[in-house]
Amino acid sequence: MSEVTVALDKRVQKVPKTPSVFKEYRFVLLFLTLLVSSFSVSFFSLATNWYVVNFLGLEAMLGIVMFASSVPRLVFMLIGGVIADRVSKAWVMFISDFTKGVLLVGIIALLMFDLLAIWPLIVLAFIFGLLDAFFWPASSAILPETVKEEQLTRANSVLNMTRQASMIVGPLLAGIMLAIGGYVLIFGITAATLLIAGIIDLMMKRNMPKEERDSKQSKLGLNGGGMFASIKEGFLYVKNSSFLLALMLSAVFLNLLFSGPFMLGLPIFATHVLEGTEVTYSFLSGGIAGGMVLGSILVGVLNIKKKRGVFSIAGILALAIFCLAFSLSSSFYLNMAFVILIGAASSVANIPLLAVIQHHTEKEYLGRVMSFISFSAMGLMPISFLFTTLLLALSISIDVIMLVSASALIMVSTMIIWKGKGLRMVD
Structure with missing residues (x-):
């Protein structure tokens, strides 16, 4: 073997290889919770839109439902960023996912008694938008604490691909569930997925570094500024x-x-x-x-x-x-x-x-x-x-x-x- 070949082999051996992001346990938890959350969004959107248009026959009110979810998401986004900087991000994600799941259990109860009208859906859309305003800044800001710096681009691409895949596959799965079991089934599965996401959020909180697990009130405390x-x-x-x-x-x-x-x-x-x-x-x-x-x-x-x-x-x-x-x-x-x-x-x-x-x-x-x-x-x-x-x-x-x-x-x-x-x- 020539000296040039040996030198090249040594150089190749010295090139650091970026490990897979899925070898990072905390990233796997973040990936799972965002996967479940993204699909739940697709399920909820299709089921709600179809219920308003097809079951209630209120096509003109669909825009009101969308408006009710988009306005709080926009208005409270900046406050959500402040909260994400002050308390545990995984805890913020848990509260958002778990609260959505519990609210959908209430929607299922209204469905079973044939009491689900347009206004409970508008209120639900508003609350979902409000919770999203806190969830998304927290979920974006927590990523650097789950992977190494050299893995950030790849980790972001994996999570972005997951969200986009849910936009393609989610409505298809939701349509199948709706055809098989109706609104009770699809809202029930959506509630279950959100509650599962909440459990994963808690697991992620327990596996975060100590400075992320602990409340940040001592450092950025709520009394330290409005x-x-x-x-x-x-x-x-x-x-x-x-x-x-x-x-x-x-x-x-x-x-x-x-x-x-x-x-x-x-x-x-x-x-x-x-x-x-x-x-x-x-x-x-x-x-x-x-x-x-x-x-x-x-x-x-x-x-x-x-x-x-x-x-x-x-x-x-x-x-x-x-x-x-x-x-x-x-x-x-x-x-x-x-x-x-x-x-x-x-x-x-x-x-x-x-x-x-x-x-x-x-x-x-x-x-x-x-x-x-x-x-x-x-x-x-x-x-x-x-x-x-x-x-x-x-x-x-x-x-x-x-x-x-x-x-x-x-x-x-x-x-x-x-x-x-x-x-x-x-x-």
Whole structure:
């Protein structure tokens, strides 16, 4: 064997190999609880929507149910971030999952006595949205405590893939359960899954490091500053970080230009441009979710550790280009390819940034930072929906709206690449 070969063998042996995230017991627990929680969300959404439309015959009230769940999720998201920084994150997750499970047991009782009307569902949707506002910042902020730093990108890709897979498989399973056993069965299984998630949350709390298990009141105590003072402190932390500030502005523009035209407009595009049916829409919607799964797999395999900001900006630009191509096409098969690429680009843009935030943010601020990013992403979605609706009311076709929005998104992405030095230089 030559000296060069021996030297290469030694170098290969010295290259550290990143261990599988599933060898981390705490991550396995987090994965299981998010898997169960994600499927329960899919089950609950399908069952509730179908009950309102099909059983109660109140199609017009479905928007009220969705509004009731989305508003508290948005309004209380920042408070949820503060709570996640002050108390055990696993404990916050337990309270959210367990409370949902108990509430669904009450819904089952109303169903069995034929007393379930629209208003209990609206109240339930409001409470679910409120609990989600505390659950998601906590579940995002707890990840760095379950894996090593070099595993963060891969861990985020696994969890993102899990959520997207639940969006594809969950409604299918829910439809089967609904057909077999009706509403009592599907609400019963959803309640059981949430209670199981609560048990896993408790197991995760017991296996957290001592500083996470113990109450943080002595360090960040509830008497150490008011809720709004803590939110302000978190905002100043984001403001003083060029990377986080650029990221938050990117999230604002991305959701303003993408959410309304492409999420609200997708069924309209399927009907008026592609001249399809609800099956066409379901394929396009499933294509985006499938693309997100593929993107998650790609990011997980690559396990990017350097230049993650640049990688994410490239993902945003690619997403904008694919959206532009989608708006210009009237071929179902081409548009299926484009929506898959849009979903993949979305994962490529989002997952590395989550890992960067978790890696570079001080732990005592992580819950608030994650809530600010989520708030930035969600805050302009209602405005985007409203603006798209107004343009449609002015008889502007959805393909034109998508074309203009995608073009604006390309310009914003280019501006981020040019001006967003903090985001570009991170890692």
